[in-house]
Amino acid sequence: MDFSNSLLKTETDWTDAWLTAKVIRPIDLQWVQYLQNHTNTSDEAVLMAGVLVSAYLGAGHTCIDLNSIYNGDLAGLEFDPAPNVVLSSWGIASAGDWYDRLSNSPLVVFAHAGSVTESNTDSAPLMLTESGLLYAARYFSFEQSLLSFIQLQEVKGRRQVDAQKLAALFPNAETRELDWQKIAVANAASMDFSIISGGPGTGKTTTVTKLLALLVWQSLDDANVSVGKTVPRIALAAPTGKAAARLTESISGAKQKLDIAPHIFEAIPETATTLHRLLGADFGRSRFKHHKGNPLHIDILLVDEVSMVDMPMMAKLIDALPTHARLVLLGDKDQLSSVEAGNVLGDLTFGIQREKVTRAQFTGLADSLGAEELTLLSRQVIEQAPAIQRHLSLLSKSYRFNDQSGIGRLASAVNLCQVDRTLNVLRSGYDEVLWKPTDLVNEELDIASLAQGYKEYWKQVRQRTSPAQLHSTFSQYQVLTAVRQGTFGVESVNDSLEKYFYRQGYIESQSIWYPGKAVIMTRNDSNTGLFNGDVGLCMPDEQNVLRVWFILANGEIKGLLPSRVSSFESVFAMTVHKSQGSEFERVTMILPNNASPVLGKELIYTGITRAKQYFELWANELILQGALKKRVQRRSGLTKAIWKD
Ligand SMILES: Nc1ncnc2c1ncn2[C@@H]1O[C@H](COP(=O)(O)OP(=O)(O)OP(=O)(O)O)[C@@H](O)[C@H]1O
DSSP: OOOTTSTTOOTTOHHHHHHHTTSSOHHHHHHHHHHHHHHTOOOHHHHHHHHHHHHHHHTTOSEEEHHHHHTTOOTTOOOSSOHHHHHHHTTOOSHHHHHHHHHTOTTEEEOOTTSOOGGGTTTSOEEEOTTSEEEEHHHHHHHHHHHHHHHHHHHSOOOOOOHHHHHHHOTTOOSSSOOHHHHHHHHHHTSSEEEEEEOTTSSHHHHHHHHHHHHHHHHHOSSSSOTTOOOOOEEEEESSHHHHHHHHHHHHHHHHTOOOOHHHHHHSOOOEEEHHHHHTOOTTSSSOSOBTTBOOSOSEEEEOOGGGOOHHHHHHHHHTSOTTOEEEEEEOTTSOOOSSSOOHHHHHTTTOOTTOEEHHHHHHHTTTSOHHHHHHHHTTEESOOOGGGGGEEEEOOOSSSOTTOHHHHHHHHHHTTOHHHHHHHHHTTOTTEEEEOOOSSOOOOOHHHHHGGGHHHHHHHHTTOOHHHHHHHHTTEEEEESOSSSTTSHHHHHHHHHHHHHHTTOSOOSSSOOTTOEEEESSOBTTTTBOTTOEEEEEEOTTSOEEEEEEOTTSOEEEEOGGGOOSEEEOSEEEHHHHTTOOEEEEEEEOOSSOOTTOSHHHHHHHHTTEEEEEEEEOOHHHHHHHHTOOOOOOOSHHHHHHOO
C-alpha cells in the first residue's frame, strides 16, 4: 500500500517506523485513511489516535487511554518513536491538549451511555469519554451493552432458594468448615446473573451441575412434572467446539455422581453447543439469527470457558438473552484472555475477593443456609464492595491437585508471579513436574524425546483402532508452544515432529493425508459444521477409505473425506492459545528463546493448567523469569466502570 500522498506521512515518518517494526498493521492505516476520506480531516494528532485505537484493538485492547499513552505507558507495545514524542514534536504538550484536539474533530464523538448503538457506528467512528478513553465506536457500544446488562441486574429482585433441596444436594457439607461450592450454588440460584470462577479441578462443573439440579428441582418440585410446572429450558454453551465437547463430557460425568430423582436427572441437558451455533451463526452474514428482536428460547444459559469469550461475542450473547433468563458464566479468571479484543471475565472479576461475601449477599443467603453455616459465614463478610461482587463466586480448593502436588504448586506460584517459588518447584524433583532448561545459543530441540509421548498413539494408528479410541489416546499427550514462529514455534516443532515420525516409519506415505495425521481447524467452516480449534485425526473407515475424524460439540464423532477439510494445520504441537478449553493427561510446554510480547504469566499458567497428571517445561531460565514478571493487562473501560466503588 502506498501512503506517499497520505496526510499520515510526516517528517517524523512515524507510520513507516511503526509499520516496519510491525507494531501497527497496514489495516490500521487503511482504516484511518478511510475515516479521513469520509470526513476530510487532516489533523495528524487525531489520525494518530485513530491508528492507535485500531492497533490496540489488534492487540486485544478495546480502547486506548490518552493519559497512559501520553505518559509513555504503552501496554507492552513497543512504539518507536513513542507516540508522546511525536505528539510533542507537533506542539501537543500534554494529554489534555491531545484530548482537546480530539474533541474538536469531526471524527470524534463525545461518548456517553446511549450515544452510540451498533447501527450508528459509521457516523461516529471514534468515541471519546470524559476520562480520556478513546474507542472505535462499535467497541464502545459493546462495552455499554455489557454495562447496561450488569446495571439491570442490580435492580432485579432476589429469587427464592429452597434451603432443603439445596442441603440435599450437599449431604456432606460440614458444619465446622464452609463449603464454598454450596455457597456458590445458593448465591447463583438467588439471582439471574452469576459468575463462578476457579482454577483447574476446583469443582466448577460439579458446582454448576448441582445448581442446574437445584433450579430444575425447584421448578418441578418433588413430583414428576406436575400440573402447571414446566421444565426450564436450559442451554449449555462454550466458545469453541472443543470446549463445548468437553463441557458435554464433564456435565454428563458430574450428573452421574448426583443422587437425584430420575425426572430431575432427565431435565438437565448433557449436550453443549458452541456460542456461534447457539446464537444462530449465518456464516454469510455478520449478524446472528438471535438478537434482541429475536431472543433465544431459553430460561437458563450456562456458558463455560468464559475467559475465551471476547467483547463482541459477549455483547451479542447478552443482546440475545431473553430478559427473564438466567445467565451463569463459568471459567478460570487467571487464564489467557480471548484471542480477539476484550478481557471480559478478567474485567468482571478484577477485584474479586476469595472466600468473602458482601453484606447484601450474606443477608440474601440467610434463608438458604443452616444456622451453623451462617455463623461461619458471618466472619467472612466484607462491608464495602462494588455491586458486582455479589454476583461472583471464586472456588479455590482444588480437588484435582492436593497441597503436595507439583503441578498445583507450580500453577499457583506462576499465577502469583512468584519467580523464586516457581523455580524452586521446578527444581524440587516432583514426579509430575520436569524442567528441561534450553540453551540460548544451541537451539537444537530434542525431537526424539518430544516424540516419545506419541508412542502409544502411533501404536493405535498401526492397529487401526476406532476413531473414538484414537481421540482418547491423542488427548493423553500434547506438545504446547508459546509462539508460532521460530525454532521453538508451533510451525517448526510440528514440521520436525512429522519428519521424525516419517523417519521412524510411523507415517506410511508422503501424501498430505496419511493414517495418523492430526490436524486442527484454523477457521469456522459452515459447509462441514466444524469450528476453529476442532481437532481431526485421519484414519481409514471400515471400507478402508481415509477419513478425518472429529469430535463434535455434542460428543458425536464425524468422519469427513480429507477433500472436505480445508483451513487446517498439523497439531502434534499446538499453541497454548489454541489449547484453551482442552486438558491433557501429560503436557510438554516449550517457551521460545527470545522474549515475545505474548509471553506473560497468563500464558504460562494456562499451559501448566492444561496438564492433569504430568507437566514438562522446556524453557530457558532468563526467558522464564522475564515472562513471569509480565502480566498482560488489556485496556478497557469495564474494570473502572464496575470496580470503581
Ligand atoms: N466437593 C467435592 N468433593 C470431592 N470431589 C470433588 C468435589 N468437587 C469436585 N470434585 C471432583 O474433582 C474433580 C474436578 O471437578 P470438576 O470437573 O467439577 O472441576 P472443574 O473446575 O470443572 O475442572 P476443570 O478444571 O477440568 O474445568 C472431579 O473428579 C470431581 O468429581
